[in-house]
Amino acid sequence: MKNSPIIALDFATAENVYQFLSPFEKSLFVKVGMELYLQEGPSIVYKLKEMGHDVFLDLKLHDIPNTVGQAMKGLARLGADLVNVHAAGGRDMMMAALEGLEAGTSAGNSRPSIIGVTQLTSTSEKQMQEEQLIKTTIDESVVHYAKLTHNAGLDGVVCSVLEARAISEACGPKFLRVTPGIRLAEGDSHDQIRVATPSNARLLGSSHIVVGRAITKAESPVEAYETILKMWEEQA
Numbered sequence: 001m002k003n004s005p006i007i008a009l010d011f012a013t014a015e016n017v018y019q020f021l022s023p024f025e026k027s028l029f030v031k032v033g034m035e036l037y038l039q040e041g042p043s044i045v046y047k048l049k050e051m052g053h054d055v056f057l058d059l060k061l062h063d064i065p066n067t068v069g070q071a072m073k074g075l076a077r078l079g080a081d082l083v084n085v086h087a088a089g090g091r092d093m094m095m096a097a098l099e100g101l102e103a104g105t106s107a108g109n110s111r112p113s114i115i116g117v118t119q120l121t122s123t124s125e126k127q128m129q130e131e132q133l134i135k136t137t138i139d140e141s142v143v144h145y146a147k148l149t150h151n152a153g154l155d156g157v158v159c160s161v162l163e164a165r166a167i168s169e170a171c172g173p174k175f176l177r178v179t180p181g182i183r184l185a186e187g188d189s190h191d192q193i194r195v196a197t198p199s200n201a202r203l204l205g206s207s208h209i210v211v212g213r214a215i216t217k218a219e220s221p222v223e224a225y226e227t228i229l230k231m232w233e234e235q236a
């Protein structure tokens, strides 16, 4: 799996995706999320893989263990490099997801990496405490979910940059810390709450960053990507 910034392809159609990707003359790490997958289905994943890109298939599965396990068995066949579930689904659900993924991976191929979403980067501590009735700090909740995910045998978590260091200390440096909520210092945060710059992400312990609108909505997406890549690589 590449270590370059993961570009969130939050577009409604495959056509929009191809248009967006055409000026990038290299192989990238891209993310297919709900918006795109629910319109285009598996074919978009096959196509992006054929084009030579690494693919994070971000469907954030969250259901009973049997349902998630069977769904993962099917998703394993799509050839994505990275998939995810909601850690709030629990340890048994995450273990079923991992088993499904292993069962669905054909012999000779390596199974996709699988990570658990902790607290979404659009969630504030106040919101978490009031809406989810979790009475700890958000850092404690995220690290708790990370330990649960680690214990279930998954490869890492989605978290914000602000919790990445504590997770690495609790679960070890090989446990992935994939962090969305990335913005340039002058950028609009939109609906994200726990945000950081690409440089701070590297300094504070992210293993991968996910960047959507700071690239996709930029005047020149290629320039924005190169700037973010440079900031990310400079701090390595």
Ligand SMILES: O=C(O)c1cc(=O)[nH]c(=O)n1[C@@H]1O[C@H](COP(=O)(O)O)[C@@H](O)[C@H]1O
Pocket: 008, 010, 033, 058, 060, 084, 117, 119, 120, 121, 122, 158, 159, 180, 181, 182, 190, 192, 210, 211, 212, 213, 214
């Ligand atoms: O799992 C994710 O990728 C994810 C988890 C999370 O906590 N926060 C989060 O923003 N994401 C995804 O990361 C991307 C962030 O997009 P931007 O806010 O436009 O950079 C979106 O595609 C989200 O679906």
